[in-house]
Amino acid sequence: RPALAMDPIAGLMVEEVSLARIADVVGTPTWVYSATTLRRRARSLRDALAEAGLDASIHFATKSNPALAVVNLLHQEGLGADVVSEGELRAARAAGVPASGIVFSGVGKTEREMRLALAEDILQLNIESAEEAEMLSAVAASMGKRARCALRVNPDVDAKTHAKITTGLTENKFGVPIAMAPALYAKMCALPGLDPVGLTVHIGSQIAQGVASYRAAYQRLGQLVRELRAAGHPVLRVDCGGGLGIPYRDETPGTPAALAGAIKAGLGDLGVKIMLEPGRWICGPAGVLLARVIVEKQATTRRFVIVDAAMNDLLRPAMYEAWHGILPVSAAAFHAPLSPADVVGPVCESSDTFTKGRDLPALPPNSLVTFLDAGAYGASMSSTYNARPLAAEVMVEGNRFTVIRDRQSHAALIEGQRLPPADHAGWA
Ligand code: LLP
Numbered sequence: 294r295p296a297l298a299m300d301p302i303a304g305l306m307v308e309e310v311s312l313a314r315i316a317d318v319v320g321t322p323t324w325v326y327s328a329t330t331l332r333r334r335a336r337s338l339r340d341a342l343a344e345a346g347l348d349a350s351i352h353f354a355t356k357s358n359p360a361l362a363v364v365n366l367l368h369q370e371g372l373g374a375d376v377v378s379e380g381e382l383r384a385a386r387a388a389g390v391p392a393s394g395i396v397f398s399g400v401g402k403t404e405r406e407m408r409l410a411l412a413e414d415i416l417q418l419n420i421e422s423a424e425e426a427e428m429l430s431a432v433a434a435s436m437g438k439r440a441r442c443a444l445r446v447n448p449d450v451d452a453k454t455h456a457k458i459t460t461g462l463t464e465n466k467f468g469v470p471i472a473m474a475p476a477l478y479a480k481m482c483a484l485p486g487l488d489p490v491g492l493t494v495h496i497g498s499q500i501a502q503g504v505a506s507y508r509a510a511y512q513r514l515g516q517l518v519r520e521l522r523a524a525g526h527p528v529l530r531v532d533c534g535g536g537l538g539i540p541y542r543d544e545t546p547g548t549p550a551a552l553a554g555a556i557k558a559g560l561g562d563l564g565v566k567i568m569l570e571p572g573r574w575i576c577g578p579a580g581v582l583l584a585r586v587i588v589e590k591q592a593t594t595r596r597f598v599i600v601d602a603a604m605n606d607l608l609r610p611a612m613y614e615a616w617h618g619i620l621p622v623s624a625a626a627f628h629a630p631l632s633p634a635d636v637v638g639p640v641c642e643s644s645d646t647f648t649k650g651r652d653l654p655a656l657p658p659n660s661l662v663t664f665l666d667a668g669a670y671g672a673s674m675s676s677t678y679n680a681r682p683l684a685a686e687v688m689v690e691g692n693r694f695t696v697i698r699d700r701q702s703h704a705a706l707i708e709g710q711r712l713p714p715a716d717h718a719g720w721a
Pocket residue numbers: 354357375398399458495497498499534535536537570571572573574609613669670674
C-alpha cells in the first residue's frame with residue numbers, strides 16, 4: 294500500500310511519520326491521510342484521461358471525504374468538486390474550489406439548495422426526474438436565470454456491487470430510465486429556466502471487477518447522445534459518474550487507463566466534454582483510521598480485541614459488512630505469532646464489529662492498530678452515537694504532519710441543546 298511503510302524501530306509509518314508519534318501527540322481514534330498519495334492518485338487519473346485523448350474534467354465526490362484540507366489539495370491538482378447538499382457546496386467553496394468547478398448531484402435537491410447553486414453560478418446541476426426539471430426551471434426563472442443542467446440517465450446496467458451502493462438499475466431511485474430520456478430532454482430544452490448541456494450517469498460505487506459495466510453504460514449513453522442530437526438538441530457534455538473500486542481485500546477493479554478506454558469506446562468520437570465524479574478511488578487508499586486497544590477480552594470461544602474506535606467512526610463494516618485491512622502499529626507485533634481475533638468497538642451494539650476471526654498478533658491494552666483504506670466514506674459517515682465525539686483528522690506529507698480537524702470536544706457535543714422552560718412560557 295503506497296501510503297504505508299514499516300520501520301523496524303518506529304513501526305508502521307504513513308509516509309515518513311510514525312503512527313505511534315501521531316497517537317502520542319493527537320490521541321486516538323484519529324484519521325490519517327497521506328497528502329502525497331492523494332496527489333499521486335489525482336495525477337494518475339488525470340494522466341490516464343489525457344493519454345486516452347479525452348477532453349475531461351474531474352470533480353471529486355466530496356461525500357467521500359469532505360475535509361477542507363483534502364478538497365483543497367485536490368483542487369490544487371486541478372480537480373473540481375461533485376456536491377450533493379448545501380453543506381458540501383459550502384465546504385467545496387470554503388476549500389477554495391471555484392463555482393465554475395462544481396457539479397451538484399443528488400436525488401432530492403431542495404429549492405433552497407437550487408437557489409444557492411444558481412446564485413453561486415456553479416458549473417452544472419444534475420437533474421434526476423421530470424418533476425425536478427420543472428422545479429429547477431421555476432426556481433431559475435424566478436431568479437431571472439437559466440440553470441445549466443444535465444439529465445441523469447439510469448442505463449439499467451448491473452454494476453455488480455453491494456446492493457446498498459448500486460445505483461444504475463431500474464429498481465434504484467436514481468435518474469430516469471434511458472427509454473424516457475429523449476422525451477424528457479426535449480421537454481427540458483423547452484423549459485424557460487433550463488439550459489440543458491448534456492447527460493450524466495452513475496451506475497454504482499466500489500465497482501470491483503473490471504470495467505465491463507462501465508463499457509455497457511457508456512455505449513448506451515453514446516447511442517442516446519446521437520439520438521438527442523438527431524432530434525436537434527444540444528449535447529455538449531457527458532458526466533460519466535464515479536464508482537471506480539479499490540482493492541480492500543482481493544478485488545480486481547478496473548484501472549484508470551481501462552476506465553478511460555471504456556469512456557473513449559462509448560463516447561470518444563462524439564466531441565463531448567467528459568466529466569468524472571470519483572470519490573473512493575482518489576481518497577480511499579490515502580487514509581487510515583488509527584486506534585488504540587482498550588482491552589483484550591478472552592471469552593469462552595473467542596478473543597475480542599476492544600479498540601477505542603467504533604462503528605460511529607468507521608461505519609462501513611457494520612453497514613455493508615465491508616472488509617478493511619487491519620495492521621498492528623508496533624514493529625514487534627509484525628513478527629509475533631497470529632491467532633484469530635474479533636476486533637470490536639465499545640459501542641453497545643453487536644454490529645459494532647470491525648472483523649471476526651481475523652489472524653492478528655496479541656494486542657495488549659494500549660497497543661495501536663490501524664484500519665486501512667479508510668480515507669473514503671470513513672470520517673464522512675461518522676456520527677456521534679453513544680455520545681462519542683468525532684475523531685481528529687491529520688494530514689501527513691513527507692516527514693511532517695498537521696491536524697486538519699480537531700477532535701470534537703465534549704462541550705461541543707452538548708452545545709446548542711437546552712432544557713425546556715419548566716412553566717411552558719417559552720414554548721411555541
Ligand atoms: N457520483 C454520484 C452521483 C454518486 O452517487 C457517488 C457515490 C459518486 C459520484 C462517487 O462514487 P465513488 O467514486 O466514491 O464510488 N458509503 C458507501 C458509498 C456510497 C456511494 C454513494 N455515491 C461506501 O462506504 O461504500
